[in-house]
Amino acid sequence: MSKIKSFEELKSLVAKYKPALDMRENHSKGNLTKRELLVCGGTGCTSADSNLIIENLRNEIKNAGLESQAEVHLTGCFGFCAKGPIVKVFPDNVFYVQVTPDDAKEIVDTHLVKHEVVERLLFEEPALGHRKVEKHDDMSFYKKQSRVALRNCGHINPENINEYLGCQGYVALGKCINELTPEQVIEEMKASGLRGRGGAGFPTGVKWESTAQTPPGQKYVVCNADEGDPGAFMDRSILEGDPHSVLEAMAICGYAVGADTGHIYIRAEYPLAIERLKVAISQAQEIGLLGDNILGTDFNFNIDLKYGAGAFVCGEGTALINSIEGKRGEPRMKTYSSSKRGLWDKPTCLNNVETFANIPAIINEGAEWFTKYGTENSPGTKVFALGGKINNVGLVEVPMGTTLREIVYEIGGGIPNEREFKAVQTGGPSGGCIASNNLDTPIDFKSLSSIGSMMGSGGMLVLDDSDCMVDICKFFLEFTVEESCGKCTPCRIGNKRLLEMLTKITEGKGTLQDLADLKELATTIKTTSLCGLGKCAPNPVLSTLDNFYDEYVAHVVDKKCPSGKCQALLDYIITDDCKGCTKCSRICPAGCISGKPKEKHVIDVSKCLKCGACMDNCKFNAIIKQ
Incomplete structure (x- = not known):
């Protein structure tokens, strides 16, 4: 494909590729004589042989002489990870779960040749008495979801830029650099109310404006893809399933703030995401959507990848910047913001993957459209990695304001093995444990903060009555102690002391005085640490002391673990x-x-x-x- 030289040429290409993508979306109007089989190609399903499923499906289609009537496409994560690998057949909109490579022949022979659904590969809906469900729209897991950041994941081939173009790809960028001034782009972002999805929740438009208001000169756009929370895979799934949305958003940001260079800081443990980003960057450069004179204008923007070594602290903005510069990955004193003096001491606009993924949709649909989702304080949607003691493990995207109860019992399908719900940990190791009396709390920045937890980047761990809250707290402290950079004393020493006290309690050697000391030290660390890792590390301690104090007392007074988890007390x-x-x-x-x-x-x-x-x-x- 030759380079696209104008916005009009881009819109023509979008019009060319859009009908094929529309047929997938509007399956009821599709031509049933031509089918497309979309196979999940995310890390989870790939590890379960989804690539072999693709190969076997193509071979069986060829053997059946159906090459003109059916195609197999790789796609990104569908989100329903507990039931992967997943194969979705368009335009029938039939959703097959837990598919194996050996199932390929039956899918082709039964579904494509005989036009019959393979019943045994359908999802059994627990809420409907384990009735088989053909369409994902009818599954409780998807019913309350609203996909904005994940809009293209599971829908397009992430390695084919034409499919992204068919979903209005790069139209938002073309609109910005041809029809809007940088100031108008920033005003649209401010009007949308989009807040950073990396954890802090800072207003995105305000951050962009702060960078744009610095004097002209070298500026940078940085994408934080250093997703380090245990069990979190929101950003990874977006990069694997829809990398172009992040590239387009970074270019829009570059235009708005006056930057011509972008860096994606991604942990090296994400090889599939890295490979798809490389493919996407190469494709965008080849057709002139990245590089010099984009769409025939004088706007230039290039993106490169920077690899992290897996340090959790490098998810903090200034530590990330240090790492890109080749320095030790540890936070800087906040004497000035990165938007004023960031990478290489130049103005830098830094957002995480999910934040960027929302931006093309906001530009295309408008700020008012975006604010129809969520709450006044927290507009839009949020992606969560739902895991732990939950039936429907996976990636979910819900409007802000959705309650924890809705996520756990409706989307998540409740607690397996007829156990009782005990708590949900939001915000990963830096978040708080929320008890059952707060299950009706709406998920937004303000509400979660008010009950001692936080949004974080989007990890959500569900715990049942077999889990010991003291042991869970100890688990998270072990992680944060290991990941502390050691720069500030409260985090380096204080969290070690917290862990020692928790270990003492789980071994049956604790006292009531230890509980008082635990709370006092946790509060001190929270108020005196240098960066977000240290300030938030005590959250599991403080929240479990508030919500499960009786469990701590049982450990130190009765020398018993009510959940039967602490080995020394059994x-x-x-x-x-x-x-x-x-x-x-x-x-x-x-x-x-x-x-x-x-x-x-x-x-x-x-x-x-x-x-x-x-x-x-x-x-x-x-x-x-x-």
Whole structure:
């Protein structure tokens, strides 16, 4: 494809490729004699052989002589990760789940040749008595979702720029540089109310305006793709499924603030996202949508990739900038904002992946359209990585203001194995644990902050009644202690002391004074640390002390773990199921099990090492922990 030299030429190409994409969207109006099979190509499904599924489907289509009647396309994440790999058939809009490479032949023979749905590969909806559901629109997982940032994920081939063009790709950029002044672009962003989706929630338009108001000269646009929260994969999925939306948004930002260079800082552990970004950047450069004189104007903008080594602290803006410059990845003192003096001491506009992914849609549809989603304080939608003790694990995008209850019980499908909900952790290791009495809290920046949690980048971990909140808190502290850069004393030393106290409590050695010390130290760290990592690291401690204080008391007073998770507080007990086989007494390294053959044995808990050897070797399952 030759370089696009004008906005009019771009719009002509969009009109050329749009009908094919519209047919996927408006499946009911499609031509049923030509089918398209979209196969999830995100990291999760790729690891489950989705590439082999694509290969097998193409081979079976060829063997059946259907090459003119069916095509197979790679696409991005559909979001329903618990049920991947996923194959979606257009224009029928049939949604197959947990597909294996061996299923390819049956899909072709049954669906494409006989025009019959493969019933066994359909999703069973628990809310409908496990009734089979053909269309994803009818699934509770998707019903309350509104896709803006994820609008193209699972819909287009991320490695084909023509498909992105068919979804109005780069039209927003063309509109900005041909029809709007930089000031008008910034005003539109301010009117949209879009707030940063990386965690802090700073108004995007205000940040752009601050960078634009600096004197003319070298400026930079930086995309933060250093997604480090355990279990979070929002940004990765966008980059894998719709990389051009981020490139287009960065170029729009460059035009608005007066920058000609963009950097995407991405952790090296994201090889698939990196590869698709490389493909997308190369394609955009080839047809003149990145580089010099974009769309025949005097606007120039180039993007390159910078790789991170996986340090969680480099998700903080100034630490990220240090890392790009080749320095140690640690935060700077906030004597001035990055919009004034950032990368290489030049004005820098830094947003995360999800924030950028919203921008082309806002420009194309208008700020007023965007504000119809969400709340007055937090317009738009938010993407969450929903995980933990939940039936429907996956990536969800909901309007701000959706309640936690709706996400857990309607979209998430509730708690598996008939367990009881206990808490939900929002904001990753820097967030707070929210108890059941706050399940009706709307998800927005202000509401989550008011109950001791935070939006964060979008991790959402659901916990059930088998989880110990003290142990969960200890788990998050282990992570933040490991990831601290060590620059400031409150974070470097204070969080270690918090972890030591939590370890002491889970080992049954804690006191009530430790609980008072825990809260005082956590509050001090929160108010005195240098950067967001240190300031937010105590959030799990403070929120669990507020919401689950009785559980802490049980650990320090009763020396019991109510959830049975803290190994040091558990006793191994032999039940009446014991047959007296003597195997447990023979393998016990402490020699603490006694009993005669064919009679119930007894464990001397004062001598027990709690190694678990007896339980592992009991063929009658007669040994329990309590």
